[in-house]
Amino acid sequence: MTSDGTPTLPPPPPLSDRWALFLDVDGTLVAFADHPGRVRVADAVLDRLAVLEGTLDGALALISGRRIETLDALFAPHRFAAAGLHGLQRRRVGEALAPPATPPVALQAVKMQAKTLINRYPDALLEDKGEAMALHWRAMPEAAADLQAFAVQALTRLPGYHLQPGDHVVELRPSHGDKGAAIAAFMEEAPFQGRRPVFIGDDLTDEHGFEIVNAHGGVSVLVGDREGTLAEHRLADIDAVYAWLGATA
Known part of the structure; x- marks a missing residue:
């Protein structure tokens, strides 16, 4: 229990190669910076994600508030399946990215x-x-x-x-689309279909994803100690995420 009586969330179970892995980016895989363009992903983490993508037969996707074009630059040379702009964009493995919508x-x-x-x-x-x-x-x-x-x-x-x-x-x-809807859409398609979904995120924008993952009998993981979450598991910080993924910074 925490000091205010809130139940402490347990850590997630060990990663299984039979799962579908969905990962938030900022606050989960990279630390926040004063400017979003100043964040970097450690080479060892990039390499580990690429290995995991193979181990999971491609069932790994980034679920972010950033545009997919920005994710591709951040995670280069890898191009993972991804949902950008909190689910407004979505790209399957090996697909070309659809042209951006015209802003009103x-x-x-x-x-x-x-x-x-x-x-x-x-x-x-x-x-x-x-x-x-x-x-x-x-x-x-x-x-x-x-x-x-x-x-x-x-x-x-x-x-x-x-x-x-x-x-x-x-x-x-x-208003249309959110991270949960993006995860649900991935779960209806190969290579994610039929697998147990896992979503790791830290922010309020990730709650829709936790809700969908819980509804699918999956593993929802909050990074940090934010209260009032739907997540059923917790990792303390980004270093704990890296350790759980089997990566090092």
């Missing part, structure tokens, strides 16, 4: 206004994801209230969009 005109106007606001906070960040956008304040926490208020107001001008809070970030993205 209203979103372009919101981005321009967000740039003006960001200029008041030089260490905050507007991340343009095409059909989505994110406002980050990890390096400037005093910007949090203004950026969150801006996002709430902007949402009223973006029909069909959703406000997605995260760790020192808030995102405006289309």
